[in-house]
Amino acid sequence: MDINRKNFTRSRKRVETRLKFYGLTSICFSLLMLATLLISIGLNGYTALQQAYFKISIPVDASEFTSEDGNILKNKINLYDWDGTVNRSFNKLFPEVKSRDDRKKLFSIISSNSGYDFKEIVKKRSLDKGKTVLTVWLSLSDDADQYLKGRLSKDIPEKDRRISNQEIKWVDSLVERKIAQLKFNKTFFTAADSREPESAGILGAVVGSALTLTITILFALPLAVMASIYLEYFAKPGKVTDFIEVNINNLAAVPSIVFGLLGLSVFLSTFGLPRSAPLVGGLVLGLMTLPTIIIATRASIRSIPPSIREAALGLGASKMQAAMHHVLPLATPGILTGTIIGMAQALGETAPLLMIGMVAFIIDVPSSFTSSATAMPVQIFMWSDSAERAFYERSSLAILFLVGFLIIMNLIAVVLRKKFEKRW
């Protein structure tokens, strides 16, 4: 009998060890998967932090587009031949290239936005009157950039390669003369979308996401808090309340694209709000996160000990006073955690934005709630769909950026909870 009991204990311990081992394996497996994901995206994306630039001296005749007192004339500056100016100076680096066709090929290794980029640089500098020579760094084309980063191999036969032998020779010669090099890709963080990978940036999408989330939080948080307080303290238990509760829980599980369709038919068709605007995007995402926040808020209100509310009521406070003065301040950390998690969910959402026109090509950084905008996951989606190879690394970097944002938001939620959490 005694021996049996001993054996029993031992086998129970063995089971426990095995369970512990299984648990540990699961955790290791998920961590491994996460690490593989992040590392593979990171390896694809880190090269987008750099961009190939070339250094060039370009003569400009400022008198053609500035007034007497040195101000830039808006109508004149667009008429100046910026593309031609840059191209002619670049041609001087390779004086042997003369024929029209060869020059066209030569100019294909610099960004087709060079003229515009140069114009923007000139606008920012205060120029002397008359002719001056400016020395600036401008972007090389995406193919030259990919070649310098080693992503276009010389081993592929020339006819199948995006960059020809001649173009490689030109790029190599620039590098040899130390007037072409990889530098930090500032454009990626200061520009909005572009068709040319070397001019494309994520700022437009970041601002679009920020504007959208502002609307989302302004719309969803007050509604969710009010709804929770009502449901917890005022609603009489009964069939109607049960019905509402079941529906809120169901709403949390509705696929997000459905909210997009709702936005299309209600906000765009009925109310006539503008397409592609963060205002509409925010409202749609607000509707989507509403149930998440309501559920979190109700849970955190319920976790406040009833004694606090009862004490307030006992001292003669009204229901409203008890809820607003005593329960809600104590429940705030929980509400905020729920809200941040809801916002993180909204930040990563693309499907509902598709229906209301926020999946669009937009060159300007949005400036208001009604100007056209995209969001970060949309930008990733659009870049990954582009034919140009250089967009591949840029979408990977954008993914890292987005994941970074999400981690920060979740960290804030954890820290808030840890800091303000009270044990009763």
Next chain:
Amino acid sequence: MKNFLKILAGAVMLSASAFSTLYAREGDQISIVGSSTVFPFATIVAERFAKNTDFKAPVIESTGSGGGLKLFCAGIGLEHPDVTNASRAIKSSEKEKCVAAGITPVEYLIGYDGITFSNSNKADKFTLTKEEIFKAVSAKIMSNGKMVDNGYKLWSDINPALPNVKIDVLAPPPSSGTRDAFVELVMHSTCKKVYKMPKKGDDGYKALCSALREDGAVTEAGENDNLIIEKLAANKDRFGIFGFSFLDQNKDKVQGSLVDGVEPSMATIADGSYGVSRPLFFYVKKEHIGVVPGIQEYSDYFMGLTKSGGPLEAAGLIPKP
């Protein structure tokens, strides 16, 4: 606590006011919708247009040709788009809808696009006829004068000269203009010209020759053409159907099959000898010209860039001859 209440009340009022202020689109931005095939070209035009003129950058959405025309013909006013791109000409039913809403669509032909039937360039290059492609992908095939379910498993079943390889094709989804054009230019064309079938009716080619097979030999891929390229590179026995511009950008990974003896290239598509090519358009809402600034200028700018030797040709558009 009072503060919290005030903030809460403020937030509610703000969201309410945002809700009640009925904005239309900001009126100085051209709104463009339509075909995902024309999208890459239109975005190049829009960017250059914005950077070289004083007009604001147009906003471009990729909705597919059909979706774009639906939005375009919905009405006049700033909540409706000004321009729609299309990888096919407007249908008469769509035109009627437009006219009923008081819209005059102005058509611009920008050039041509070829549809390629491609595989990995690690495999052999195929030479196919339209009929052979039809036999590989159609749900129904012609057998003894009757349309029956397609039973071909291997390419060599279709033509003994072709390799002994399983038929495995990635096709674009029904929402895409590429699919519409493929069905029309390869499948309908085979039924019409080779099998002499009538257009309409139960035994017409519209009814019998529009469906792709669903027994596993044809897989519908998403709208993402890059994904198709990756899948072709990973499996050299697989074929994909996509536009010529993607073949052009990814020549180091994939190759286009010869169709009816002609290799897909800029030259063969432009002169019409490559049989699977289609015209690309954009349509402008005449009633919005002058209301939204820059529409006429954008159209002229677009047509200027479509010329041979221009930036759109470099991106894979085949210019008008």
